[in-house]
Amino acid sequence: MITAHAKDSFERIFRKAAQARLPSSPDDECAIMPLAQTGESAAQGTQVAVLTISSIVFRLLLILHFDENDSTRGYYLKEADERPFQEAFLEICNLCCGAMNQELLRYFPDLGMSTPYVLSARCLPHLHELQPALLSSYSVTLGGTARLGATVCVCAYAPVDFIADTSAVEETSGELELF
Amino acid sequence: MIQQYLLAALAGSAATALFGLAAHRLHIARFAARLRADAQAQIESLKLEQNNLDVLAEERKQAEHRLQTETAQLRAELMEQSASVDALRTALKAATDDKAQWAQQARQLASEAARLKSLGAAFERWHEQMISLMTQNHDMHAKNQELSSIVRHVVIVSLNASIEAARAGAAGRGFAVVASEVRTLAARSEELSKSYRDSLHRNDLTTTSTFQDIQAGGKMIAASLASVESMASQFHAKLDEVPA
Numbered sequence: 001m002i003t004a005h006a007k008d009s010f011e012r013i014f015r016k017a018a019q020a021r022l023p024s025s026p027d028d029e030c031a032i033m034p035l036a037q038t039g040e041s042a043a044q045g046t047q048v049a050v051l052t053i054s055s056i057v058f059r060l061l062l063i064l065h066f067d068e069n070d071s072t073r074g075y076y077l078k079e080a081d082e083r084p085f086q087e088a089f090l091e092i093c094n095l096c097c098g099a100m101n102q103e104l105l106r107y108f109p110d111l112g113m114s115t116p117y118v119l120s121a122r123c124l125p126h127l128h129e130l131q132p133a134l135l136s137s138y139s140v141t142l143g144g145t146a147r148l149g150a151t152v153c154v155c156a157y158a159p160v161d162f163i164a165d166t167s168a169v170e171e172t173s174g175e176l177e178l179f
Numbered sequence: 180m181i182q183q184y185l186l187a188a189l190a191g192s193a194a195t196a197l198f199g200l201a202a203h204r205l206h207i208a209r210f211a212a213r214l215r216a217d218a219q220a221q222i223e224s225l226k227l228e229q230n231n232l233d234v235l236a237e238e239r240k241q242a243e244h245r246l247q248t249e250t251a252q253l254r255a256e257l258m259e260q261s262a263s264v265d266a267l268r269t270a271l272k273a274a275t276d277d278k279a280q281w282a283q284q285a286r287q288l289a290s291e292a293a294r295l296k297s298l299g300a301a302f303e304r305w306h307e308q309m310i311s312l313m314t315q316n317h318d319m320h321a322k323n324q325e326l327s328s329i330v331r332h333v334v335i336v337s338l339n340a341s342i343e344a345a346r347a348g349a350a351g352r353g354f355a356v357v358a359s360e361v362r363t364l365a366a367r368s369e370e371l372s373k374s375y376r377d378s379l380h381r382n383d384l385t386t387t388s389t390f391q392d393i394q395a396g397g398k399m400i401a402a403s404l405a406s407v408e409s410m411a412s413q414f415h416a417k418l419d420e421v422p423a
Contacts (some may be wrong), residue, residue, distance in 0.1 A: 050387055054395035061388060112399030114306075114391035117313075123384040126377075130388060 001156035002133040009164035017099035028143035035137040051097040052114040057158040065149030075146035285415035292408035302397020309390030330368040337362035
């Protein structure tokens with residue numbers, strides 16, 4: 001259902017979005033390593049944030065694995081930040097999925113994105129029940145300290161074929177420009 | 180002598196007069212010849228001009244004929260043109276009537292698309308119901324965890340019972356059988372609890388992915404309807420720009 005080009009495109013779109021949106025500061029290093037099996041990524045965290053991008057021909061689940069430990073909390077919550085960790089982290093997840101959605105809109109004009117929801121990582125072994133056409137997992141290390149996991153799951157309901165051009169530099173947004 | 184002179188003078192005068200007359204006649208003859216020649220030349224020239232005028236008259240006649248033909252053609256074309264102008268006028272009137280209908284339809288389409296955008300609220304409502312379902316799932320997770328902890332306790336109790344039965348020797352043999360049976364039942368309960376936990380996790384994933392798909396699909400439909408509404412409004416605005 002999904003061609004090799006489309007699989008490669010989904011993966012590149014994920015990498016680009018993750019590198020742009022997952023680090024809390026643009027200077028932080030974001031190392032993304034592919035994992036051989038989805039089970040391995042479950043070891044990257046006991047909880048997962050799930051988001052869905054739906055189109056007419058496919059749905060994509062972006063699953064970000066996390067542990068609410070000191071290193072992750074310290075990475076995403078700065079001293080002045082009084083928000084609960086999950087609120088800050090889910091905002092990051094939303095931004096990352098939003099960047100993927102934005103990129104996919106160039107190839108699929110009808111798309112919608114869900115709000116994030118947190119589940120136990122023990123749900124992941126059941127991902128195959130959704131009969132995904134693409135299931136790939138990654139280990140993500142941010143700024144050398146925080147570790148996350150990520151899984152991209154795409155279920156196709158019609159043939160999906162496209163070649164994404166991810167060479168364009170990510171546009172900065174939300175920054176106030178003064179002249 | 181004088182008479183001789185007079186005669187001679189007379190003779191000279193007569194000769195001169197004769198000579199003059201002859202010269203005069205010659206001159207007149209030449210003049211008449213020249214006049215005749217000029218007149219002939221003029222006659223020739225007039226004849227030539229007459230011929231030219233004849234040719235011109237012929238050409239003018241032909242030109243007039245051509246003009247008449249062309250005028251007839253132009254008249255026919257004018258008739259056709261005026262007929263097609265009438266047809267165009269009728270078509271324009273029909274188009275103007277159609278335009279009003281289209282404007283009305285475009286307005287209806289835009290308002291229908293705007294109305295359908297509120298479908299998004301229904302999708303959000305379904306998504307909220309997911310939260311309620313997930314709360315129930317969490318509750319079942321907690322109850323299952325409690326069950327699992329009871330089962331673990333029962334396993335320990337049954338083990339203790341087995342040990343006590345062994346201590347009682349022959350008298351405790353029947354009790355050992357019961358303790359073993361209780362342990363077997365506890366092990367089966369534990370398996371069932373694990374399987375139930377797996378089912379709950381699967382249920383969590385299926386529920387979340389389904390309701391997120393509904394929520395995202397709702398946003399997709401709302402965005403598409405917004406685009407239809409915008410196109411219908413643009414179409415309506417363009418129809419308004421066209422003069423009737």
